[in-house]
Amino acid sequence: MSAPWTEWDHIVKIDPDKSLVDGESYEDVCRTGTDAIEVGGTTGMTEEKMQAVVEACSEHDVPLYIEPGVDATVVHTDSLDGYLIPIVFNAGDVSWMTGAHKEWVRLDDGIDWARTNTEAYIVLNPDSSVATYTQANCDLDAEDVAAYATIAERMFGQEIVYVEYSGTFGDPEIVAAAGDALDDATLFYGGGIHDYDSAHEMGERADTVVVGDLVHDEGVDAVRETVRGATDAN
């Protein structure tokens, strides 16, 4: 059986450190037509904040995953479909490749490996907090990004490669180069998706588009448009 994300066109990433638009609920977010919810953010996470969002979303019929950030906050509950653990392939600080992971495994005796998978991040917006924290080398051209995607798949057996422009709309040619480099891995794209056209454009180049800030800044009607764009592109 193939992994669930091979069927996804669209993900909403909810940051528990940010609020929803006035009058909207997590139920509304779950009902946008998105294929999955990821709960996470680079900074400002606590177990309480994460638990509250997980609980609110778990009552609705959409696959639900935690994606821990730099503080490695993970809550364990049966209502989750799984845990997507980032590994930053172009990090300048190796903690974000294996160090944080080693500490998590050392300290957390509740890890459910059957529901735990990794995402091979290539971080490309130098102004994002994820780039700052991980000291990512974002000065990469399409060939560099394609080569990172290839090593992630071929040398490190990664099932998900994530081209991450968090906060800004990325270079479609770079995303296409990553897609062309992959045979079996699923390509996630995230960054600056804000309407039908931007979701459609990146949805043609990546397998799955991830929408983050839009849900907090504009709300569920705008998210629904991106679901349409990503779905039409696939």
Ligand SMILES: CC(C)=CCC/C(C)=C/CC/C(C)=C/CC/C(C)=C/COP(=O)(O)OP(=O)(O)O
């Ligand atoms: C080993 C464990 C459990 C955790 C470590 C996981 C790692 C390597 C985290 C590194 C940072 C990372 C790739 C986080 C993923 C989530 C993400 C990129 C969220 C978007 O963040 P930004 O948009 O940069 O920041 P804000 O949260 O401030 O918006």
Ligand SMILES: O=P(O)(O)OC[C@@H](O)CO
């Ligand atoms: O917040 P945005 O820019 O939509 O980015 C989504 C996601 O890739 C962040 O990790």
Ligand SMILES: [Mg+2]
């Ligand atoms: Mg962000």
